Amino acid sequence: MTISPVRAASEGRLSTTRITRRPVLLLAAAAALFLAFCVWNWPPNALQYDLRVYVVAARAFLHGEDIYTAHHAFPDDMALGFTYPPFAALVFAPIAxxxxxxxxxxxxxxSASCLLIIGLVTVRAIRPSWPWQRTAAVGLAVGMAGIALEPVRSSFDLGQINLILLALLLVDLLGHLPYRFRGVLVGVATGIKLTPGIFIIYLLVTRRFREAAVASAATVGTMVAGAVAMPDGSRQFWGHYIFDPSRPGATHFISNQAWRGVFARLAGGIDGIAPMWLLTVALTCTIGFLAARRAYESGYRLESIILAALTGVLVSPISWTGHWVWAVPICILLWFRVVEAAGHRRRVLAGLATLWMVTTAFGLPWHSPYLGDREYTHRGFDLFLGNSYAVCAVVSLLLAAYAFRRRVRR
Structure with a gap:
């Protein structure tokens, strides 16, 4: 039997369509199963303490009440109040x-969807030449694997917004927005939680002045929106609560892996640590941003973003372990670089990747004494365990500063 050219061409198109659709369907099915797993593991009756704090503030806004004192109407387990700018309460209003x-x-x-996005954009940044099917498959796989890290599990356990903010920042900073909108998501993230504002400085340091201006304008826009919706709340936050670092919780608590938490645990409290803390913050910013700029100029954009992020979590007054979701792109990046490297460089990168993996997968700070001010009793190996996230960040910054001590050709 002869086959007409038209029929042959038609069958070829159908075959190509089937081949193209199959990986899409498989990837979509895998993503759907992962989302279902996350909902099953963190069901509607899960406590998610931080989400309760967000919802209480958002409900107070919807009812015309003070978002910063609304928690006083609840029992002691709701003792912590809302610590974000008023704009964040607007964002959480639909959830409420x-x-x-x-x-x-x-x-x-x-959060689960954002974890998948984090995996996708990270792999895309490391392997821009890969075909989309391979990028999608590997990106989804490593994104799903991120659930093994304690900062990610902590964000789900508490109902935190860390993964959402991380996804917004990576999508923007890695250039996945149209050029004229780049910087908008950085500004929105800053308007929600302030700490992403470190990336406005990063944009200035890397001479991306237009994006820095857009991010600054977007941040101001969130402040104006919050002031219009909650004028009294805005006055309270920007005039008082922003200067109260104790409002989110005890500085010395083991979960705080920022420099201020480290010094508070070492000194037995926050009294007298200000000079040393401020000096260390200044030194960290100098080293971190210098390394980030040189990494960016050398063509290592993802590395430069991560260096700025590590600088940010170290110098922030409070960086709970859940805030360290940057461990996901860090681990992905390091293991990819291990595969590329050779000799001494490969051994160093493998050691650093292993340090990050072990520390964040097991949540090492939680394996040291804590609660009841037992953080002040750390000696010997407990000093490493109790501050291990900060140790990982410091080691990474110092190694990067050495690697990028001068502008290098990629």
Missing amino acids: LLGTGAGRVVMSLV
Whole structure:
């Protein structure tokens, strides 16, 4: 039987369509299963303490009440108040309208989706020449594997927004927005939680002045929106609460892996640590941003972003372990670089990658004495365990500063 050219061409197109659709369907199915797993593991009746704090503030806004004192109407387990700018309460208003159970499901789904996005954009940044099927498959796989890291699990456990902010920042800083909108998501993230504002400085340091201006304008826009919606709340936050680092919780608590937490544990409290802390913050910013700029100028954009992020979590007054979700792109990047490297460089990178993996997978700070001020009793190996996230960041910054001590050709 002869086959007409038209029929042959038609069958060829159908075959190509099937081949193209199959990986898409498989990847979509894998992503859907992962989302379902996250909802199953963090169900609607999960506590998610921090999400409760967000929802209480958002409900207070919807009812015309003070978002910063609304927690006083609840028992002692809601003792911590809302610590974010008023704009964040606007963002969480839809979650508050959904109700507790539905809000938890939405938060888990959004966080899980953002974890997959983090994996995708990270792999894309490391391997821009890969075909999209390979990038998608590897990106989804490493994104799913991120659930093995304690900062990610902690963000799900508490209903935190860390993964959402990380996804916004990576999408923007890695250039996945149209050129004229680059910087907008950095500004929105800063308007929600302030600490992403470190990346406005990063944009200035890397001479991306237009993006820095857009990010600054977007941040101001969130401040204006918050002031219009909650004028009294805005005055309270920008005039008082922003200067109270103790409001989020005890500085010395083991979960705080920022420099201020490290010094508070070593000194037995926060009294008298200000001079040493400020000096260390200045030194960290100098080393971190210098390394970030040289990495960027050498063509290592993802490395430069991560160096700025590590600088940010170290110098922030509070960086709970859940804030260290940057461990996901860090581990992905390091293991990719291990595969590329050879000789002494490969051994150093493998050691650093292993340090990050072990530290964040096991959540080493939680294996040291804590609660009841036992953080002040750390001696010997407990000093490493109790400050291990900060140790990983410092080692990474110093190695990067040495590697990028001068502008290198990629």
